[in-house]
Structures are given as structure tokens and as C-alpha cells.
Amino acid sequence: MSLHFAVNPLRRALLGVSASAAAMASLGPWRSALAQAARPLPAFAAWKDAGAMIVHSPNTIELRRSAMGDGVITPAKHLYVRNNIAPPSADILNDRDAWEVQVDGVRRPRAFRLADLKKMPTETVTMVLQCSGNGRGMFPSKPSGTPWQVGAAGCVMWTGVPLRALVRELGGMDAGAKFLTGTGGEVIPAGLDPKTRIERSVPVAAMEDALLAWELNGQPIPLAHGGPLRLIVPGFTGVNSIKYVKRVGFTHAESDSSIQQADYRMSAPNAKTMNPADPSVWQMPPKSWINSPLPEGGTLRAGAAVIKGVAFGGTNAVKQVEVSTDGGATWKVAALVGPDLGRFAWREFAATVDLTSGSHQLASRVTDVKGRTQPETRIENKAGYLNSSWRDHAVTVTVA
Secondary structure, three states: OOHHHHHHHHHHHHHOOOOOHHHHHOOOHHHHHHHHHHOOOOHHHOOOOHHHEEEEEOOEEEEOHHHOOOOOOOOHHHOOEEOOOOOOOHHHHOOHHHOEEEEEOEOOOEEEEHHHHOOOOOEEEEEEEEOOOOOHHHOOOOOOOOOOOOOOEEEEEEEEEEHHHHHHHOOOEOOOOOEEEEEEOOOOOOOOOHHHOOEEEEEHHHHHOOEEEEEEOOEEOOHHHOOOOEEEOOOEOHHHOOOOEEEEEEEOOOOOOHHHHOOOEOOOOOOOOOOOOOOEOOEOOOEEEEEEOOHHHOOEOOEEEEEEEEEEEOOEOEEEEEEEOEOOOOOEEOEEEOOOOOOOOOEEEEEEEEEOOEEEEEEEEEEEOOOOEOOOOOOOOOOOOOOOOHHHHOEEEEEO
16 A cells, blocks of 8 residues: 555544544554654754655654765764754854863863854764664664664764873873763753763763864754754763763763653563663674665566665674675675775675575674674563664665
8 A cells, every 4th residue: 555545544543534543553563653754853853864764753763774874974964863852042152262162071171152162173084873772663672762773873983182182181080980971951841850961971981082073074063953052972872972061071980860760771561660770882893784775665677686784883893794695594795885084984885696586585794893793582681772783773675
């Protein structure tokens, strides 16, 4: 059934002609797809390519798998959006250079205006920015949260001041500091516990690669992605790269914020709540997926076909990517194509295969330079975090 024929029942339901829950439920899988199609981009992200995006909610916007394209760098208009709290007012961009960030946990704590940071030597890092829950929609347990597929990820370039340079400028870290803690500038809604602030702690060693960045792909960072200033922690999931950063601290303990203690933990699937003693969602594991061919492309012709996709190693560079046309029974090494933009970036891969008539499950798996290989199965957890299963990310195509 085409989308054209499915629209009218949904419209009638929305208008109240068939407004009962039973009527909506009868739409089956079309209900979700059409609801997404009906949602407009929020004002702070209205500049994005609407046709390429899936709007799950005003604060959760995903890139369609079929729109990922072939380039290494993800254009900002195609980069996913995930905010735990609504962004601040766009007024904060009126005078970007006046934005201040406080640096604590060093011998000489001080505040820096963005204008001050721009006078210092800069670096650019290309990295995969990926939501912790990317791939959650593939969990059979259907964890609560946005049912991301693969589009809550992109490969982008950040430019700013390396945090290690600021630490040297300020006389070094306090002795015994164990964590790098970033605090965002979002406005906490009235009546909420102050612990709902956006504040995350990561192991202090991450400081060596971290940036205070003000450019995304060579342009000022948009509000949707944390402008005017964002703490960037390469190799870690996106929640650890704090938007609208107002404070960076080198601390002896992890933040007591709820987003650190009660969220983003690898808790057991049957846990009633997340346990602060469970592993925090920090570094990304090796992961890859295929972007072409996809099932929505229709039936393929038998013969030679090119399998293309992206692969990354999290905190390590990619060593090798393999592809399979038979659901993992056999594997073939793919070629790494396009530029190598560093160990935090993803690599494009391509492999020419021969497809016979019938159904084929296409899969990919990556191995990083440390020997870690993308696993077949996901790590089951309460919130559906860090899904790197090659089995889950496989696609099935039909060949005539």
C-alpha cells in the first residue's frame, strides 16, 4: 500500500471523523510513519533538510538511512538533533563572542569569553557524533525512549581550542582530579530539581582530545548543535559533548546531576531504575552499517552490486571492514574508500559482490586497530544504549 492511500484515514482520525483509539490502532505500522511525516521541524532547526529528516519530537530529529549519502562529512542540515532539555533562547547567539565559560579544578581558575578563546591556537577534529541510543529501535524489548535506527549519528568537523592547552595556560589540573565535568547553559524549567541540569562527567584522560569548539564544519555552531560554544569529547557518545557549555571542571567525583547518576547507565533490562554503580555510557564501541543498497530501493537485478556504508572504531581508528551477503555465514573484506580524516572519524567502505536471485541479508562488521571487532549481538540493557550489533544493523534485499 502506498503512502498516498494511507493519508486519508489518518487525516480523518485527526479531524475526529474516526477519532477512537481503535481506529488509530487499525492503521498499524502506518500510524507511526505518518505521525512522523506530519511533524514539522522545530523553529530552532527549521533550516534543516526536512525531506531527509524524521522528526520524532521537537528535541529528537533523525536522519533517514536512505539520505546518508556517500560523503565522509555529514552536512549540518543532515545532522541529527537530540536535546535532553529544550535549547536556550536563540538570543544567546546575538553576541557569540561575549559567551563565557568558567574553567575550574585548575591552579588558576578563570572565565574565558569566546572572544578570548578565538585568540588562542586552534585545532580541528573530525569525529563521529552519535546519540547513546542510536539503534534503540532495533531492540526487540522496545526500551522507552526515541526508537532511533541509524540516523542519530553523523561525522562532522569541530574547530576550537584544545582543552589541554587551556589547562597548561591555567597552571595544570588540581592534584587527584579524576573526571572532566562539563555543565551546559540550558535553562532548567521552573519547579524542577536543580540536579536536572545538563552536566556530565567523563574520565579525566578524555581531556587530551577534548575541545572547546565554536565551529561546526567550518561555520559557527548553530543553536541546534550547541552554539555558541560546545565541549567536544571525541570517541564518546554525544551526551558527553556538552552543548552551550558554561563550565568545565576537573573534579574528584562524578557530577551529582540526574543525567549522570540516574540516566545513561548500562543497567540490566529488568532493573526498575538505573543504578549509579552500573557502567556509565561513555566511549563508543566499534560499529558499522550499510547505507546502500537498502530494501526501500526496490528489487535489485541479479549480478554485480556494490555494497556501501560507514564504519568507525569509537576511540580507535578503523583497521578493516567486512561484508556478508548471506547473513554472516561468509565474509568478504571491503575496501576503505574516501579520505581518512583521523581515528575519531568514520570511514566509508565499498565492496562489489555478486547477488543471485532471491533474498539476501547484507551485513557489515568493523575491526579497529586495537583488534576489537563489532559484535553480532547487542548488549541488552534497560534504556537500549550502545547498540553496535551487526546482526541488528543488517538489511534484507530482494534480487530478481
